[in-house]
Amino acid sequence: MRAADPQKLDALVGRLVGDVGASVTGALIVLGDQLGLYKAMADGKPVTSRQLAEKTGLKERYLREWLAGQASAGYVEYDEASDSFSLSPEQAMAFAEEDSPAFFAGAFEIVQSMWVDEPKVEEAFRSGSGLGWHEHSKCLFRGTERFFRPGYNAHLTAEWIPALDGVQAKLERGAVVADVGCGHGSSTILMAKAYPQSRFYGFDYHGPSIERAREEAQKAGVGDRIVFERASAKDFPEQKYDLVTMFDCLHDMGDPVGAGKHVRESLARDGSWMIVEPFAHDHLKDNLNPVGRIFYGASTMICTPASLSQEVGLGLGAQAGEMRLRKVAMDAGFSQFRRATETPFNMVFEVRG
Known part of the structure; x- marks a missing residue:
């Protein structure tokens, strides 16, 4: 066995200390999100732990410790003179404002599901049987919708659809759209609100997600323009759609071709x-x-097990890359494939022919 380099070991331990701190803080973020603490502090006004307790009806001693932990992480501001805590505008955008493009609390619910479901994934590693999306804890479904929705709000109708050849004009005139793998329906609802002349269909094999999508569509006032149905990507009803969309789900499928x-x-x-x-x-x-680190982790615990639980089990993974995605489209019989646009977190492809 080779001798360890003391300097490299110190550097590794330093990174591990940071990662343990991040893991612990993640649990505190989920806790604060679920208890409504960030929203209670969203106005930016400084509060002591006692004042926050009065505002939320929660116990002061617990809040004192939570606030100290958040201040240690740099996620709330601390003023020693008044012994008070506050959220900066940037911190409020990240933790309290659900429609902010920087909202991140939902991401930690996804991470929570990885910890909760780790024994199931461990068994999948041993058996090779995979782990279906529906077999995960509910926090994954809720966290996925809350994490991806801000990005869709920021980019979908403002950048992504306009980057497609002639699609926006069709939607403005009136088109028929299928949103496959729609989950809780955030993307479908957003498109329906932006293009009132068009008709939308949302499909997902996960029944509880479809039920939630129907509820959200009614709340958003677009229930009359969207039909949500339980169906898989290989058997959703054919209607000669003008546009079929798949948001962050193709790599989860066992048989994407x-x-x-x-x-x-x-x-x-x-x-x-x-x-x-x-x-x-x-x-x-x-x-x-850093982005690849997040996606490979999610792919290990969620995406690849989901694909391997299905027929074919291609296992593209969340870091498939353009070349492999292009091959999927070509193998499916399409002749045109191009990257229409991108963000630091997403690639958007237009497939035709």
Whole structure:
């Protein structure tokens, strides 16, 4: 066994201390989010732990410790002179404002599901049987919707759809759209609100998510323009759609090529398939960065097990990259594939032909 380099060991331990701190703080973020503490502090006014207790009806001693932990992480501001805590405008955007493009609390619910479901994933590693999306804890479904919704709010109708060839004009005139793998329906609802002349169909194999999507559509006032149905990517009803969308879900499918073939059969003659996937380069070495770290972790605990639990079990993973996604589209029979636009977290592809 090689002798350890003391300096390298110190550096590694330093990183581990940071990671343990991040893991512990993640639990505190979920706790504060669930208890409504960030929203209670969203006005930015300084509060002592006692004042926050009066405001929320929670116990002061617990709040004192939580606030200290958040201040240690740099997620709330602390003023020693008044022994008070506050949220800066930036911290409020990240933790209290659900529609903010920087809202991050939902991401920690996804991380929570990884810890809760770790024994199930461990068994999948041993058996190779996979772990279906529906077999995860509820915090994954809720966290996924809350994490992705701010990005869709910021980019979907303002940037992504306009980057597609002629699609926005179709939607403005009146088109038929299928949102496949719609989850709680955030993307579907957003499109329905932006394009009132069009008709939308949301499909997901997860029954509870479809029920939630229907509720959210009614709350948003677009229930009359969206039909949510339980269906998989390979058997959703064919209607010669002008646009089929898949948001951050193609890599989760066991048979993405089969799904692509069904999309091709379901599109109108000049229809488009919009694929939104996690940002990734084609080679592993180029993904060894903070964003890749998050996506590879989620892929290990959620995405790859989901794919391996299904027929074919291709296991693309959340860092599939453009080359592999292009191959899926070509194998499904499409002739045109291009990257329409991108963000630091997503790639948007337009597939036709």
